[in-house]
Amino acid sequence: MRQNKRWNQQVVKKENKTLVLDSIRNNAPISRADIASLTGLNKGTVSSLVNELLGEKLIYESGPGKSSGGRRPVLLYFNQLAGYSIGIDLGVNYLLGILTNLEGNICHEKYVDFDNLTYEEILQEMIKMVDYLSAQTETTPYGIIGIGVGVPGIISNDSKILLAPNLNWRNIDLKEELESKFGVPVTIENEANAGAYGEKTFGIGKNHHNIIYVSVGIGIGVGLILNGRLYKGNNGFSGEFGHMTIEVGGTKCSCGSEGCWELYASERALIKSAQRNNIHIPDSKEISLEKLISLAKNGDHDSIQLFEEIGKYLGVGINNIINIFNPEQVIIGNRIAAAETWLKEPLRQWVENQTLWFSQKDLKVDFSALLTHSAALGVSAFAVEKFLLQAIETNEGAIS
Structure with a gap:
């Protein structure tokens, strides 16, 4: 007793x-x-x-x-200077790492492009990134308090990467690898969940409680903030809207299904469309999001049309999500948000014309304030919260 x-x-x-x-x-x-x-x-x-x-x-x-x-x-x-957190956004073709203080202010960052690397090669790049960011710290009471990694895939509640189709990963225990290497707690989270939390904590979602965050990179992921809290579903698998079917009998997807939304509204879809339409990139054989944005900024009609088509298809999926969840706010984030100028109007028109009228009441459709940093900031914040909770539990003295 x-x-x-x-x-x-x-x-x-x-x-x-x-x-x-x-x-x-x-x-x-x-x-x-x-x-x-x-x-x-x-x-x-x-x-x-x-x-x-x-x-x-x-x-x-x-x-x-x-x-x-x-x-x-x-x-x-x-x-806020008692320690530092490292947040890493793992994309299909890039790594973005940030070093933050305990308030989420970015102290240093590093970005690395890559193409078709194996899991082992990506792991080595990640280790080099953590080493680099750790070397930028000053002396603090707690040092590096944790590492968070946002991954474009399905993450179990115990932080195992069950499937990351665009990386060709299955059943990967990245958490154990990094904790063994660095000796600090590691949080692995779906990058769209991390992006949603980043926008809610630091970005344009601060003042809203029911938010749909649509992360559009090579693929599409969706993070859900419902009643002010991150919603992850029964086993942590919510938000896989990039793989909802929007075209019966459509293109085959890396997930094994057909006609998935991300095949028509993602960065990969944009680039494939540019290749089909023989878009000419001056002084370059390679087509990229950045180069297409540059063309559009210079008034190139064909590239602007490509972005408008992506905007329409974004609207198709977002319309379905709005009708299901009736959110206050939809945020479009990740790399595609840099093309807001040409995506916004066709997306708005589709939502306005297709979404049930009562679901449009008090609805805001915004583009990310944090652009490519939402997920990295989100996983960094998860690491900080875990540290503070653990610090309180560990440092408890006698009952007073």
Whole structure:
């Protein structure tokens, strides 16, 4: 009985400590008295928990602040420099790595293009990227607190990569490989889920609670924020809308199905269409998204038409998703967002003409504010949250 009572006290203390830390993170600078008022905890509890957090270097104090009549209060701040997080967005043909502080501010980044690499070769590129970003850090109490990786594939709840069709990966345990190499916690997440969380936390989705994030790169993935929380489905497999059929008997997809949405509305679809239409790229034999954007900026009619066609097909899939989920906001992100100028109008027209009228009420269709950084920021934030939760559990002293 005594053991149960102590366990209950520990659970309550952990919850209260998390509440105090979150209050400081979200409202700094803030005084102890204001934390007590905000959380409903008594001043003695707040003072004790604040002292623990100060000792753990997760917060610091400065001040004093303005007085409301008595002694001027000492103000508390979240210590965003207590450690660093590494977030990596793994694309089909690129790696984007960022080093952030605990508030998600990007301190350094590195981008690497590649083509048709094996899993082992991509793993080595990722290791080199982590080594490079780790070398950019300054001395902090906790150092590198974790690594997050966004992967374009189906991720199980225990972070196994079950299938990444555009990378030809099946049953890959990237988490174990990286944790064994670097000795820090690793989070593996579907890149569209990570992008949705990145936009909700740092981007254009901050003020919305029901968000559909459409990540458009070589393939298409969808992340769902429902009632303010990331929705992952029963086993973590939600959001595979890139593989919903939009054309019966259509083109064969790498997932094994036919007529999938990403075959008609992705970066790969854009490039294949450009090749079919013999789009001429000056001084280059290679067709890429960036080169097509450059042509469109210079008024090239054929490349603009290609983007408009992709915009229409994006609208086809987004219309279906809107009718299913009735969201507040749809965000188009990842590499294709750089072509907003030519995608936006055909997408808007399709949604306006095809989506049920009542589903369009209070609906916003936006392009990402973070462009290519949404997923990397999202997995970096997952790593930070995991670290803070673990730090509170690990650093707990005696029950006070």
